[in-house]
Amino acid sequence: MAQSRNIYLKMLPLDEARTRMFDAFDLSGRTPSTEILPATAAVGRILAEPVFATLSSPNFHAAAMDGIAVRAESTYGASEAHPKSLTVGTDAVFINTGHILPDGTDAVIMIEQVQEVDDACVGIEAPAFPWQHVRRMGEDIVATELLFPRHHRVTPYCLGALLAGGITRVPVIRQPHLLLLPTGSELVEPDALYSGGLDPARLPAGKVIESNSRVLAKLAESCGARCSRHEIIADDPETIRRAVSRAAAGDTDIILILGGSSAGSEDFARAVIADMGEVLVHGVTIMPGKPTVIGRIGDTPVFGIPGYPVSAIIAFEQFVAPLIAAMLRQPEPEQETITVHPTKKLASKLGMEEFLRVKLGRVGDRVVATPLPRGAGTITSITEADGIIRIGADVEGIRENQPVSARLLRSRQSVEHTLVAVGSHDNTLDVLADMIRAKSQKFTLTSSHVGSLGGLVAIKKGLCHLAGSHLLDTADGSYNISYIRKYLPEIPVRLVRLAERDQGLMVRPGNPKRIAGFADLARDDVMFINRQGGSGTRVLLDYHLRQAGVTPDAIRGYDREEFTHMAVAVAVLGGTADAGLGILAAARALGLDFIPVATESYELVIPDACVDLPQVRLLLDIIASSEFKARVDALGGYHIENTGMTTWTSADAVA
Numbered sequence: 102m103a104q105s106r107n108i109y110l111k112m113l114p115l116d117e118a119r120t121r122m123f124d125a126f127d128l129s130g131r132t133p134s135t136e137i138l139p140a141t142a143a144v145g146r147i148l149a150e151p152v153f154a155t156l157s158s159p160n161f162h163a164a165a166m167d168g169i170a171v172r173a174e175s176t177y178g179a180s181e182a183h184p185k186s187l188t189v190g191t192d193a194v195f196i197n198t199g200h201i202l203p204d205g206t207d208a209v210i211m212i213e214q215v216q217e218v219d220d221a222c223v224g225i226e227a228p229a230f231p232w233q234h235v236r237r238m239g240e241d242i243v244a245t246e247l248l249f250p251r252h253h254r255v256t257p258y259c260l261g262a263l264l265a266g267g268i269t270r271v272p273v274i275r276q277p278h279l280l281l282l283p284t285g286s287e288l289v290e291p292d293a294l295y296s297g298g299l300d301p302a303r304l305p306a307g308k309v310i311e312s313n314s315r316v317l318a319k320l321a322e323s324c325g326a327r328c329s330r331h332e333i334i335a336d337d338p339e340t341i342r343r344a345v346s347r348a349a350a351g352d353t354d355i356i357l358i359l360g361g362s363s364a365g366s367e368d369f370a371r372a373v374i375a376d377m378g379e380v381l382v383h384g385v386t387i388m389p390g391k392p393t394v395i396g397r398i399g400d401t402p403v404f405g406i407p408g409y410p411v412s413a414i415i416a417f418e419q420f421v422a423p424l425i426a427a428m429l430r431q432p433e434p435e436q437e438t439i440t441v442h443p444t445k446k447l448a449s450k451l452g453m454e455e456f457l458r459v460k461l462g463r464v465g466d467r468v469v470a471t472p473l474p475r476g477a478g479t480i481t482s483i484t485e486a487d488g489i490i491r492i493g494a495d496v497e498g499i500r501e502n503q504p505v506s507a508r509l510l511r512s513r514q515s516v517e518h519t520l521v522a523v524g525s526h527d528n529t530l531d532v533l534a535d536m537i538r539a540k541s542q543k544f545t546l547t548s549s550h551v552g553s554l555g556g557l558v559a560i561k562k563g564l565c566h567l568a569g570s571h572l573l574d575t576a577d578g579s580y581n582i583s584y585i586r587k588y589l590p591e592i593p594v595r596l597v598r599l600a601e602r603d604q605g606l607m608v609r610p611g612n613p614k615r616i617a618g619f620a621d622l623a624r625d626d627v628m629f630i631n632r633q634g635g636s637g638t639r640v641l642l643d644y645h646l647r648q649a650g651v652t653p654d655a656i657r658g659y660d661r662e663e664f665t666h667m668a669v670a671v672a673v674l675g676g677t678a679d680a681g682l683g684i685l686a687a688a689r690a691l692g693l694d695f696i697p698v699a700t701e702s703y704e705l706v707i708p709d710a711c712v713d714l715p716q717v718r719l720l721l722d723i724i725a726s727s728e729f730k731a732r733v734d735a736l737g738g739y740h741i742e743n744t745g746m747t748t749w750t751s752a753d754a755v756a
Contacts, residue, residue, distance in 0.1 A: 112384035112391070114494060115419060115454055121381050122395050122420060126402055128427050134275045140263045143255045146273040147325070147429045152249050156267030158242040162202040166234040169193040169215055169223060170206040176228040184216075184224045193223055202235060209234035242266045252430040276327040277354040277428045279421075281314040282344055284360045284369070285408065286335045291315075312480075313359050313413045317406070320417055324425040326355070338369040345373055349398040354428065355421065356401060358394075360408035370394050370405030378403065386494055388455045389477035390415040409477035415456050439516065441470040441488065441507045444523065444549070444564045448498040458486035459507060460547045462519035462566075469521060469564045470507060471549040487511050487519070487547070502562070515545065520716040522548040524556020524568035525637050526665040527703050528686045529599055529739070532732050536723045537716075544716040550664045552636035553581075557588045560708055566717060568706045569599070571637035575644045580702040582749055593709040593751040599724065600733055601740040602703050603685040604641060606696040607673050614679045616696065619649040622656045622680060629658035630669050630678035638666070641699060642682050667691075685738025700740065704748065721745070 113121065135149035164170065171193050179185035187193040193210075194203045202209075208229035216224040242248070248266050249259060255271070263271065288311040289304070304310065311333055318328040331348075334340050341358065348356050358370040371383050371394045378398035383405075385393050389412035394405025404421060406413050423433050441461060449455045459470040470490060473482040488507035492499060499505050509516070520537070522530065526548075534546040548569070551559070556568025574583040581596055608616050614627055622629050632638040646653065653659045658678060663669045669681035670691045688695040705724075711717050723729050725745035733739050 112386050113382055114386050118382045118385045125381050125397055135272050136275050137270055138273055140260060140269050140271050143271050143273055144257055144260055146255050147431060148249055148251055148253045148255065149272040149274045151247055151251050152268055152271055154242045154244050154246050154248050154266030157239040157244045158265040159236050159238060162238050163236045164196045164198055164200050164202060164209045165236045166209050166211045167198050168196065168210045168212040170196045170203050171208050171210060171229055172206055173208040173229045173231045176225060179225045179228045181226045184226045186218060186222050186224050189221055189223060207231050274429055276325060277425050278352055279321045279326045279328045279355045280331065280348045280353045281318055281328060281357045281359060282331045282334060283311050283314045284334045284336065284341055284358060288333045290333060313410060317357065317413060317417050324422050325429050326425050338373060341369055342373050345377065349401045353401060356403040357406050359406045374403050386453050388453050395420060410480040411483055412477040414483060437509045438506045439468055439509055439513060440504050441468045442502045442504060443499055444469050444471045444559060446498060446501045447472060447492060449492040451497050452494050454494040455492040457490045457492060458482040459488050459490055460549060461487035461516045462521035462547055463517050464521055464565060465563055468516060487516055518543045518716065520544060520546045520720060521565045522546060522567050522569060523551055523559040523565040524570055525553040526550040527569055528736055529733050533723060536729060537719060540723065541719060544719060552633050554635035557584060560592060560706060561589055566711045569703065570706050571701050571703045573640050573644060581704055585706065594706050595750040596748045597705045597707060598743045598746045598748050599703050599705055600744050601700050603697055603700050603738040604682065605685060605698040606680050607670055607683050607688045607693045608680050609673060610692060610694055612694045616680050619645050619651055623651050627679045629656050630672040630681040631659055631662050633662040633664055638682050645698060686736040689737045
């Protein structure tokens, strides 16, 4: 098989690609293969045939209460004024709940309503009626009645009904067998790292820990499939071909070739499928997931799944999961949705349907949605997401605050209890998020990093509960207050000091470029990495550049922007930049050298309207705690003497 660069066939819209897939694998006329399982092992499985009871439940008349069994007719006339005596063993028989009703009796009187006269006689003050407190034969299940129809999913509750109805073994649809073939010469088995004594933190450049097959296997199992996983296959088309051929000739129902589906010269999935069978789809107009390949070899569906993690997940959810459901004769699971309001305009590419991951939280009477990074390789955009907004291929985006539907990835309740922080990034926010989860089973903190000014704008628009800010007023050296007066003149707020923190230039260990200060950033051999416009760090940078007489256009990389201190630190560590302005805690976390510039005040701006919310009260209690201060101090580069103090309120402006 000659090595060549893939050319996408005609890309199809999502709905058309799904239709083509289901038309090619029409399961409506096929009888699924089955197996017989003990009822106790069938929970979660799908019934292949209807199941009828062989036993009534209960299969005798049974007492529903502790008391005496009586013939109702013999109790008529009893009252408080005229109690009636019953002879034990003749007119009344003591009985316990669940016991068989003695012959000749048809009612039970509760023990609390029975007075023992002596060993041979009891008294009652009210009559019984026929079948009072009695579970009659077949009350729950009657022998021969239908318990569950075919294609019913067995739940733990169903197990009780099956056993009560005398069913100990049931026919179920055999689980589809899914084989995962991870491909790529760059991949490393996670277990091999430890067995080989290799520290994952020192993974060789160019190598990637293989994770997609593990993620997709668990997703497939949650859909009802059973999975096998092939060892990693290097980028060799003949090896891939042999593995696919063996799988297609065996008992495999679905084959996933992981990686190798896009347009690179070492992407072999499409060529292997075309050589052995038929390519139905190569390229779908969705983002992420565009390179998805769908084909068949004989009657076996074969998918080329993109190598980027988010693309792989989206491709699985849109194609493989529905196919597994169809094989199990199940409808696709209903997806819970909620109406949300984006915190900013969501631009999108016309002609491509986008699955945009978002963070969600209720602020006032709206659930607000803040977009996460869009990269197909950004797995944290799935792990951190509360929902997914689908932006149609026929629109160029969604306006800020425009109501739109989002599919929930977490419970609606968790969204309602989320504390939404928007603004400047700081590592202490991660500490707060962890401590909130430790202190509360209900509340969570989600933070979006849009810069200090972006946080103030979010407060103005009612899109968050609080904002992190460290905006320097270069006129008097104060932080945040003048900006609040400018941008939030009508909104009462308070400033709570989270910490003072050391800002400086982060450089690689040993400072190989011998950078000493801001003047060195203008050198031709220095590449800089910046923070986004509107961030407090950007304001601080521009102030010091003016002090040093350096213009932005003299700095290589001034226009390259990142949204967090850790992202800047990674850029320096990875060698794509020689320096970046950030906090000491970020430099220490990645082992970078640090050139101190300033100690600044990082504060939380909290609208008065949010202060008494229970999640905000919890946050403030944690900030004031000695435990939080100790954890922040351990990060390095922070000063905690004023942590938890309210340093300013809007009332101070008019005092």
